[in-house]
Amino acid sequence: MFFKHFLGEQAQVEVALARLEKIAPGETDLYLLDSGNSQTEQLSALLDQLDEQTPVALVNIAPDQAxxxxxxxxxxxxxxxxxxxxxxxLDGIQVLLEGGDWLPRVLTQRLLSQWRRMRQLAGSKPSLTLREREILSLAGKGLSNAEIAEQLCLSPHTIKSHIHNLLRKIGASNRAEAAFLLRGRLDWSESCHA
Incomplete structure (x- = not known):
């Protein structure tokens, strides 16, 4: 109640405390989620229930949880x-209501570094063999190693080896990340590098 009173008086915004099930979609401009003393799993489940179009601000949260x-x-x-x-x-809430973002510097730097790394990996031209390209394309469609092996008339062990090599070449930690990083180039037309 103090938080509601403080924001209503100082920020000149209308603040409503409500249960999620009583909030109609599109009715809210900003969710302020008091995260104090909540487990990360609980907060994640709560965030899953929110309207994804409405911005959310986590208040009173620990850096690792954020x-x-x-x-x-x-x-x-x-x-x-x-x-x-x-x-x-108050400054942050105003920025959020105007459509901006308000993140701590350390968190912003980490996200920016992650974004740059992904862009760099996606922008590089890895020299994958034709077979590695085929396998990555099929893996990107959700096929298992066994399904890829059957389709290409190879052993599952050979597929596993090819996937290991192509992940190393493009710097991805798993096949989903590899498919994401190279999603625009899964059907290469240029010649392969043997």
């Missing part, structure tokens, strides 16, 4: 750690 949740939930546009000042909170 990192995990921002990675999983793109609707999170604001993060306010437990030590945020009133002025910081």
């Amino acid at each position: 990192e995990q949740l921002v990675d999983k939930h793109p609707a999170i546009r604001g993060v306010f750690y437990s030590h945020a000042t009133r002025e910081h909170l």
